[in-house]
Structure formats: structure tokens, C-alpha cells
Amino acid sequence: GNSVTQMEGPVTLSEEAFLTINCTYTATGYPSLFWYVQYPGEGLQLLLKATKADDKGSNKGFEATYRKETTSFHLEKGSVQVSDSAVYFCALGTGNQFYFGTGTSLTVIP
């Protein structure tokens, strides 16, 4: 079946630290992959996406590369800011279905 697994949180980092949030997937066919961000009190917002193998999605300093060989789509940012504190969701879309991971909470401290 199709599913998304992302690393457990919460994650706490100091400002300017490097961020990695792991995401792996299981899918039949050729899924599209997404990262969403949810700030406190708000809905989920699309952060970036990749639609085929080796594509790199990027936005606001965040990046993720669609790795078919390792079935992964890890989220990275070189230098996090306090304003990046949020919950991050990995997601997969394929066929008629869309699957979200369980979310990873990130807190960035000054």
C-alpha cells in the first residue's frame, strides 16, 4: 500500500543550526511528494513539492530531493530561524489518494 513515515519529534534546535527532517515513503506507481508547514493556529501550507525522481523542491531556504532509490524525501535547511518553529508534514499523492505523515514539531530557540 501507500504510506509516508516521518521522523518523530519534537525537534529543538538553536537558531542558525542545520535542520534535517527525515521522510520515507512506500508507494505503487510514481507519486508526487510534498512538504507542508503548519504554524500555530493556522492551516497547513504547501512548502515545496517534487513530482518525479531526482527533482529538488525548494522554498524559503528549505529543500528536499525526491530519491527513488532510497524512497526518501528529507527536508533540509541550512540555517533555521525562530520563525521556522512549526509542525512539518511530509505527504504523498498518487492515483486517487493523498497521504500525510504524522507531522514533526520543530522549535527553534534564540
Add this chain to the structure above:
Amino acid sequence: DAGVIQSPRHEVTEMGQEVTLRCKPISGHNSLFWYRQTMMRGLELLIYFNNNVPIDDSGMPEDRFSAKMPNASFSTLKIQPSEPRDSAVYFCASSLYQGAYEQYFGPGTRLTVT
């Protein structure tokens, strides 16, 4: 574009009352989704529509929950009667098509049932 619009943003009601949540999807989007988010259960898909037709309602908790989409620009999620365990944030999302297309979320309705 105004994005996905949900109303009300907050709803407080007493157990046993009927609650109706409303959603206006992004114009031109053909698929609409209703989600529920709680600390305990995370983000759950309740139901989704494609071209105004319900496709999968297997996530609807029980018969107290119902959803309609009478036209392409409006959907409702109704809970009757409401119970304290229905307290959650309910999100509506829309996408161009179902499946591999990104979903755009509304701001959510925070429901509290006392």
C-alpha cells in the same frame, strides 16, 4: 485568489446541539477534502469530493457526521448531535484534481463541544 474560506473560525456549542461547518474552495478546483485534527489522533481525512460527488467517506466517524457539496463553490460538514469528543480543528482543503495534486488548506474551524 482568496484561498479556501472556512466559517466560522471558532464554534463553541453544547453537547447535543447541531453544528454546521462551511467551506468555499478555490475557484476552479475540482476536489474538496474535509479533515479533522486533534492532538491525540493527528490529522484525519473524513471525506472527499470530486466534481461535487462524495468519493470516499470511510473516514467519517459515525452517522452523526454528514457532508454535502451542493455545488462547486460550497460544502458543509454537519454534526448532529454533537458530543464533547468531537472537539477538534476541522480543516477544509481543495485541489485541482484528486491524487497527485497539491492540496490547499483553509484556516480551519476550531470546534469546542461542552
